[in-house]
Amino acid sequence: MTGQNNPHACLDPVHEMSRRRVLGVLGGLAGFGSLLNPTVSRALEKKEKQVCLIWLDGGISQYESWHPRPGTRFAGPFRSIPTRVPGVHFSELMQHTARIADKISVIRTMETKDPNHSTGVPRIQRGDPIDRGVVYPYLGSAVSKLLGPADPALPPYIWIKPGNGGFIHREAGFLGARHGALALGDGRPPVHIHRPSGISAENDTARNALRKKANERFRANRGAAEIDAYETSYEMAERLMARKEIFDESALSQKDRERYGSHPLGRHILQARQLLEAGVRFIKVNSYHWDTHGDNFNMSQRLVPQVDRPFAALVEDLDERGMLDNVLVVLMSEFGRTPNINSRMGRDHWPDCWSLALAGCGIRQGAIIGETAKDGAWVDGTGYDIGDLFHTIFTVLGIDSKRARYEHKGQKLAIAHDKCKSIREVMS
Amino acid sequence: MRTTSLLALTLSLAIPPLPAGDGQLTGIIDSHIARRSGGSLSPVSDDAEFFRRIHLDLAGIIPTPGETRKFLADASPGKRTALIDRLLGSKDFSVHWTDLLSVELLKRQNLGKVAPGEWQAFLRRCLEQKPHWNRIVHAMIAATGTGPDRAAMKFLGTGGHHQMTRDIAMLFLGMDLECARCHDHPSVKTWGQDNYWGLYAYLSWTKAATNSKDKKEYLVEVLGKNEIEYQSVFESVSDTTGPQLPGLPEKTVPVLAKGEEFSSPAANGLPPVPKFLPRKELAADLTSPKNLAFARNSVNRFWARLMGRGIIHPLDQVHPGNAPSHPQLLEKMAGLFISRDYDLKWLLRSIILSDSYQRSSSRPGKSATPGPESYRQALPRALTPEQLLHSVLRATGNLEKTRKLKADPAKKFDRKGYFTGTHQELPESYEEIRAVFIQTFGQPPGEPETEFTPGLNQSLFLMNDRLLLSWLQPADNNLVQRLGAFKTPAKISENLYLAVLTRLPTEAETTDLGLYLEKNGDRRTAALGELVWALINSTEFRLNH
Numbered sequence: 001m002t003g004q005n006n007p008h009a010c011l012d013p014v015h016e017m018s019r020r021r022v023l024g025v026l027g028g029l030a031g032f033g034s035l036l037n038p039t040v041s042r043a044l045e046k047k048e049k050q051v052c053l054i055w056l057d058g059g060i061s062q063y064e065s066w067h068p069r070p071g072t073r074f075a076g077p078f079r080s081i082p083t084r085v086p087g088v089h090f091s092e093l094m095q096h097t098a099r100i101a102d103k104i105s106v107i108r109t110m111e112t113k114d115p116n117h118s119t120g121v122p123r124i125q126r127g128d129p130i131d132r133g134v135v136y137p138y139l140g141s142a143v144s145k146l147l148g149p150a151d152p153a154l155p156p157y158i159w160i161k162p163g164n165g166g167f168i169h170r171e172a173g174f175l176g177a178r179h180g181a182l183a184l185g186d187g188r189p190p191v192h193i194h195r196p197s198g199i200s201a202e203n204d205t206a207r208n209a210l211r212k213k214a215n216e217r218f219r220a221n222r223g224a225a226e227i228d229a230y231e232t233s234y235e236m237a238e239r240l241m242a243r244k245e246i247f248d249e250s251a252l253s254q255k256d257r258e259r260y261g262s263h264p265l266g267r268h269i270l271q272a273r274q275l276l277e278a279g280v281r282f283i284k285v286n287s288y289h290w291d292t293h294g295d296n297f298n299m300s301q302r303l304v305p306q307v308d309r310p311f312a313a314l315v316e317d318l319d320e321r322g323m324l325d326n327v328l329v330v331l332m333s334e335f336g337r338t339p340n341i342n343s344r345m346g347r348d349h350w351p352d353c354w355s356l357a358l359a360g361c362g363i364r365q366g367a368i369i370g371e372t373a374k375d376g377a378w379v380d381g382t383g384y385d386i387g388d389l390f391h392t393i394f395t396v397l398g399i400d401s402k403r404a405r406y407e408h409k410g411q412k413l414a415i416a417h418d419k420c421k422s423i424r425e426v427m428s
Numbered sequence: 429m430r431t432t433s434l435l436a437l438t439l440s441l442a443i444p445p446l447p448a449g450d451g452q453l454t455g456i457i458d459s460h461i462a463r464r465s466g467g468s469l470s471p472v473s474d475d476a477e478f479f480r481r482i483h484l485d486l487a488g489i490i491p492t493p494g495e496t497r498k499f500l501a502d503a504s505p506g507k508r509t510a511l512i513d514r515l516l517g518s519k520d521f522s523v524h525w526t527d528l529l530s531v532e533l534l535k536r537q538n539l540g541k542v543a544p545g546e547w548q549a550f551l552r553r554c555l556e557q558k559p560h561w562n563r564i565v566h567a568m569i570a571a572t573g574t575g576p577d578r579a580a581m582k583f584l585g586t587g588g589h590h591q592m593t594r595d596i597a598m599l600f601l602g603m604d605l606e607c608a609r610c611h612d613h614p615s616v617k618t619w620g621q622d623n624y625w626g627l628y629a630y631l632s633w634t635k636a637a638t639n640s641k642d643k644k645e646y647l648v649e650v651l652g653k654n655e656i657e658y659q660s661v662f663e664s665v666s667d668t669t670g671p672q673l674p675g676l677p678e679k680t681v682p683v684l685a686k687g688e689e690f691s692s693p694a695a696n697g698l699p700p701v702p703k704f705l706p707r708k709e710l711a712a713d714l715t716s717p718k719n720l721a722f723a724r725n726s727v728n729r730f731w732a733r734l735m736g737r738g739i740i741h742p743l744d745q746v747h748p749g750n751a752p753s754h755p756q757l758l759e760k761m762a763g764l765f766i767s768r769d770y771d772l773k774w775l776l777r778s779i780i781l782s783d784s785y786q787r788s789s790s791r792p793g794k795s796a797t798p799g800p801e802s803y804r805q806a807l808p809r810a811l812t813p814e815q816l817l818h819s820v821l822r823a824t825g826n827l828e829k830t831r832k833l834k835a836d837p838a839k840k841f842d843r844k845g846y847f848t849g850t851h852q853e854l855p856e857s858y859e860e861i862r863a864v865f866i867q868t869f870g871q872p873p874g875e876p877e878t879e880f881t882p883g884l885n886q887s888l889f890l891m892n893d894r895l896l897l898s899w900l901q902p903a904d905n906n907l908v909q910r911l912g913a914f915k916t917p918a919k920i921s922e923n924l925y926l927a928v929l930t931r932l933p934t935e936a937e938t939t940d941l942g943l944y945l946e947k948n949g950d951r952r953t954a955a956l957g958e959l960v961w962a963l964i965n966s967t968e969f970r971l972n973h
Contacts, residue, residue: 132661133610155884164844167885169872177872178883191849192888196897203958206944210962213940218968221790222797226808230882230967237887410615411607 047326048150049361049397051143052272052314053284054331056307057121058291059354061337061347063376064091064300066106066355072375074339076297085366093304096312097357102366103315103324104359105426109370111383112335112351120334120349126173127390129417134408138171139393140282141179142415145406146399151279153239154246158275159183160268161286166190174408181284186264187271189247193240208238246278247271256317260310269310273317276327290333294344307331315359328361328396339377353379356389362396364428387417395422453764453778460757461784461803470792470805472783475500477973478508480930482780484811484972485734486515488524489818493926500932512780516773522555527814528733529555533568533599536866536873539585541645542578550579555772561726562715562770565600570711573646587636587647593628598876600714601674602725602746611660616747621660626672629656630679630710633702640697649707650699651689654681671706673713675721681706715770721746723762727775731761734779736807737800744876753801789973808971810882813869815972817862820964823928824899825906833858843867854895861895882970890965900957911956917942920956928963 061076063069068080068091080089083101090098097104113128114120126136137145144156158181159168165185169177182190195204211234219227245251252270260270265287272283287307292299311331318324336354337347353372373380394401394416401422405412462469473481479499483491491499499507515521526548538544554564568583585591590609597605605613605624613619633652638645655668672678682704690700714722725746732738739758740746752758761775768774779785789806791797798804811819821827835841835857843863845851855861868889890896902909907927914920921938925931933941941959948955963969 133606164848164850166844166847167883169875177875185844185848185850188849190847190885190888192847192885192892194849195892196894198897203954206948207958207961210940210944210959211965214962214966214968217934217937218966222808222973226810226971227967230887230970233882233884233887234891234965236884237891240884241888409604409607410613412614 046150048279048281049147050150050276050280050323050327051140051282051361051393051397052269052276052327052329053139053282054269054272054307054311054329055125055284055286056290056331056333057286057288059333059335059337059349060290060304060307061292061296061300062108062353062355063337063339063347064296065094065304066090066357067108067372067376068092069376074341074375074377076300076341078297078301085368088366088368091304093300094308096308100312100315100319103319104329104357105364105367105369106355106357107369107384107389107423107426108353108355108372108376109379109381109383110336110351110354110356110386110389111379112354112386115335115349115351120351124334124386125171127416128386129390129414130419132411132413134411134413135173136413137173137175137179139390140181140284141172141175143282143393143397145175145179146394146404146415147281147397150281153236153243154278154280155182155240156281157181157284158280158282159284159286160187160271160275161284162186162264162288174413175406184247184271187247187249187268189244193244193247195241208234243278246275246280256313259313261306263306265306266310269314273314276318276323277321292337293342293346293348296337296341296345296347311357318360324360326361328363328393329359330356330393331358332356339375353377353383358392358426362428364426367426369423369425384423385417385420387420388423390416391420391422392426396427451778451781453761453775454781456760456764457757457779457782457784460754460760461782464754465802465804467798467802467804468792469783470788470790472786473788473806476931477788478786479511481806481972482508482511482515483930484815484819485780486512486524486776487518487520488527488812488815489520490822490930492822493923496926496930508786509781512777516777522552524814525555526551528812531812531870532729532876533583533595534585535876536870537585538873540582540587540647542573542582544582546579547582550577550582559772560770561765561772561775562722564772565722566711566715569596569714570708572648573644581647584634584647587634589628589631589634592631592634593624596631596710596714597624597627598744600725601721602728602740602744603674604744611662616745616749618747618749621658622667622669622672623674625656625658625667626669626674626678627710629653629669630671630706630713632656633706635699637698642696646698648698649702649705651702652706654683671709673710673719673721676713676719679706679709679713717766720762723766723770724758726770727761727765728758730772730775731779734776734785735803736809737803741801753803806973808973811869811970811972813866814862816869816970817865819969820896821899823907823964823969824960825908825910825927826899826904829904829906830861831858833861835859854898864895887965896964897957897961900960902953902956907960908953908956911960912953917945920945924959924963928960929966929968 063074063076064078068078068089069075070080079092081092081095081098082088083090083098085101088101090101112124114123122138125138127139129136140157140159147156149156157179161183163185165183165188167180167190168183169180171181172179215227215231249267249271252274256270257267260266265285268285272285275283290303315324315329318327318329335349335351338350340347342348353376370383371380372378391401394404399415401416404415406415407413476496479496480490483489499511529551530548567577567580571577571581571584573581594606597603603619603623605619607613608619608621608624612621633649634647635650636645637648655670657666657668659666670678670681684703689702691703692701694700713719717723728738728740728746729743732741732743739754740750740752765775784803787806789808792804800807818827821830833856839856841853841855841857841860842851843855843860846855846864847867855864869886899906900908902912907924911920911923914923918938921933921941924941925933925937944959945952945955
């Protein structure tokens, strides 16, 4: 087989760590190391850092969420309401989050560069680093590479999304297919995790015993690394099949379902909590259709509560379980929406001044970061670039974002934009 | 001897050097591998191991049990050579090597205007004749879309200059020059930015254009810059280069008087054709015997295909800092390949005839596993998605039936939904079944299939896929049905192992099989399916060893 390590690769600590792990495995499931007893919440016991990224694709309007400006020329029809933090107001569409505003930070002065979706989403989710002629990984693949799985029996990067799932390689960029995401289409795991109904557990064990015996015989006078790699992939498959209850929605209480909401985003954020509790390192939850070029206000009235409820519930639950110290929650889009309301009662793309929210993992509680000018249209002073956010995320996860490097074909590559830095104001 | 040498010398002056003898390279391979082995070599494989390997390598599929029995019973001394020659001339060879070359060259992407079927047919035609690798590569690089080999243009994709530069450097020179687009390679001292831009200069005149008459797209060349200017991201000074291949002199683009630049005028929406066509020049310069790097890279890649590892390894790291395991062998092989006019079948045959290729994959003696670069034992290789599909189908006795399955245009198979569980129906056509296997076992489009890593999703698929399990239900005289007709464990075991693993079972294996059937006497058919399943899922099956 030709899958040898490149002998010309440099010896960055990041790579040493990943190299020592078992031979890579396609589909974001690299590095299931030792055979540990798969007890629930191994990651929690060990206080492993975890991430939940809630991605509102298309761009949530900051005016209808984090940064309402009632009474100004850019205001919509919604009122603003006070939050648990004195003097801080959110849109009335964020009533649940307003209750937990004292547990989160909101950055109101994101200032990025890309007003187009097609390049906006990948560019933002890759942290828009300096162009070095390579395709950078998305945040989930990056964290999965840099920290590995939090629980060796579980895939490090799971992506909950509407529509189809599977093993999604493209987010991994130059890290290679194995650092992609295991995607749960509408929350469902890949179909092959299920043993077909015709095969009993007993017969499954028996047929696997036959398989293992055959492998033992074959390897008796071989012992090549390739054989180990094949066996490892089966061990992992068996372990994940044994843990498939972590994907079982029926284990969730009716009360929680009501608290998070029955729409897909609510169900998926609740499922994210379940996977965080199980010990998955990085979970991304996607919601689409936030691109309100037309009819922004009716759409926001329908959409914003769909994220408000489950986001607040997630932060509350993590806090209650003592998990908020080690779990970072990020709620964001690729940009915000224009102050001006267009002729179709819509708001267009606005990367120049937009908002996002962070919670947990050493993020300040109850902080509003950044001053805006001209009724919220522009940043007053210097805004934060997406590279700053990436440095911040890596830093709170315990990664030295200024010094850690990826190694790719002999090049050492910064993990976040070289000229950006952590947003100290948001870190406690 | 002395008296004839003068005659030989005289003759060699009068006529071109004779092509290398048929067995010459084979002997050279074995002597070089032995000389640098540093330890004992594994014995030559037994007939069964050889028979499986040669079928996977040349025909892309395991043999039938009937073929295996016949070969094992054949006592003639020249049976291996006869088999190699028969397979090299078979239809299966051209079909399988079309798959291999196509995947290597296109990385499973479908770019440009040439239909995949036409491209496959082009490769098939090349392989069915006496394939000369230099001519095939020349045809692909010089292609404009005119003439009978229009499909060769597929290799160039959409004609993107950077894409072509990267692909040609990697595939035909073994140089992964991605980094060198923006700056000299940081760790490979000899890979400069000039290497990238020199190759780019050859390709920069290429442009896609549509003929207004036949409405087809062509990849033509238009008058471009004689010198390409480039800048390192680390320095602010610019440099320029004309067309140049690494290690060869820079090409001077002829300066022609205005009005004299073209050999034919614009026509049918296509631009005028320049007299000097740099991409056509590249096709010739690259594949010229003067460019040893091309021959060296070619033999290294074909060698790796059969031997499991390049003499220079990894394959895209061909540079002085990455020493070949057998430098003299590589040079000799490249030289002989040139003298045989890049005859691909001659090269494959010469390697396959060697003891080094035919060695057993078992460890030599009791020693520790030797380093792979010693080639002291045959190196196991993962089956390609296509090899795996066809071998699973043949092993389970479902090949003929499945190959004939045609898509029902009224039914839409939702492949993504199949993997998510929202689409319950099994794929019903051969094409869809093949696509399901490629999605599971292949690399994503655009990524070279050089690195095989067994994935969790692949194991889950082989364990639990309903389609695959359906092949283990007795039907249409398939393997499970045939095994059901045998009475004794010995008969069942013999037929099972021949069908799936292309060998006879050991006594211990037959004993175990008997015990399993005895224990599961009340569910015999299911138990037979489980025995087949276990071997299909075994490492022995999933490797070409």
